Amino acid sequence: MEGIKLRAMRDSLLERIHQLMKDDDKLYFVTADFGSPVLDRVRDNYPKRFINVGIAEQNLINISAGLALEGYKVFAYAIAPFITMRCFEQIRVNLALLSNARKMNVTLIGVGAGYSYVVSGPTHQCYEDISLMRSMPNVRVLSPSDQFVSESLVSECVATEGIKYLRLDAQVLPQIYEEGFSFPRNGFIEKEHGSDLCVISTGYMTHTAEALIVQLKGVGVSCGLVDLIDISHFSDKMMIETLENYKYVVSLEEGFAGRGGLDSRILNLINSYSLKCEYKNFGVEGGYQFEIGDRQSLHELVGIGMNVLFKKIKKWIE
């Protein structure tokens, strides 16, 4: 892994978009006054296909919808809670509903999944977006766990019609995959295979899950790990085939527990196919909080830190 420069997943993604804009004059980039040094290159090199709508997320979505109706493949970019919640009805009406009747290709890029804006507090943190975005049946929710997965999503989004939501972490995260990672058709990666317990995680939580299963293996638990990238539209069939080998399944998400997020998707799957495994969901507990601290300590506080997860899971399967 030496020699690889660690970058925020937004930067690897923007870099790929910048590359593709050279040869694809149908790509358009719209931001709500949210940037990055990499984005400056898009703005400088493709000024005719770059718009900053200002701090106006409703208009961000409406302008993007208009551009998409005219055949542009649009990336709309803002901080995650704002691009999902400030303009939810614009997304519902002018993207989700309208794309059911007309051909549209819009990718919403939300930066700041979960607690990634750690010191900014709850306005900038985002624990509801998975539930909200997946409540619209034709919106694809994609959640990368490192910069290479993030980069791989660009071609996938450009190539597929419809509405996509990319949930990106704001921090520079350790590398999980190799450069040149290609998006899996089933929507997930089974990173580890075991027989007792399968951990399903997404985004930042896959990093927690990696450390967690090392600990669990240390106490004799045979663990699998599924890194879920396409939260909404992963292959049910292939997920079932993966999960039916396990006695226990847990899901980890950096979003409110039991509120329609990743856990709801997994629970519905287990119920629909009458899987015999026992299942537990782990997400943010205790509602909104104003505590300040580093990400790990906040995670411990709300029930998704490595130590608290290890204790709870160990106790459960004993």
Add this chain to the structure above:
Amino acid sequence: MKLAELQEKASWVWKETLKIHKRSPETRVASSLSPVEIFVALYYSGILLFKPEEPYWEARDRCIISKGHGSLCMYPILADLGFFDLSELENICKAGSFLGGIPDPIIPGYETINGSLGHGAGVGAGIAKALKTKGSKSKVYVVVGDGELHEGANWEAFMFATQHQLDNLTVIVDNNAICMLGQTEDVVSHLDLKKKLEAFGWFVVNASDGHNMQCLLEAFDLVKSDQQKRPKIIIANTKKGRGVPGLEGADLSHVTAINPDQIDMLISEKF
């Protein structure tokens, strides 16, 4: 179409709109009677470029009907022009019909989702920006209600359109002065809407009588004559429930249905 023919067409559309309401009393008739002349001017006087047999013809002008619920009068217009068969007007709001109480983009001639208010100006601005990027000469027209201008997203779009010099965008305000629960100025007043829009950088034209075809055509001519790189807007003063005694201008006209007998009488009187 000449002026007299346009006026005659508007009378026909008015009558057909009432007939639709008679068959489907759950429809919003009052707000569909105020923009009749606006739509007739757009679709019959040569302002809009379109091909009924090819609704998404690339060179068409885009007409966004933001006040979707108040555009029942568009159904007879689109049918008359050949976007779909006139016989479909018998099926409005019936099971299996594509013509609902609020129009959807599955209807040939409708570009976007409408009815949820405050969306048309922004989406229209996005389309106008896209047309400019493509180098297209097509124009974008957006019809909004004065009540829906309470939605803040409109004003985000108005600022955007000025910033991007969208001179290919024309908004028409069906200024019938009433929202659901009363007179707009008593609910939340726009005060001097013309001044407000001018302050936003738009070329603003007042059409003092939005039911007078001559007045409307002059407003569209003025819009066309403006050579500055700025978006244009016509504030057309109209009457909600126009031509229906008891409904016209009534505070609660938005949610008032008309008695079928009254509709029969009105239609026979007018013709």
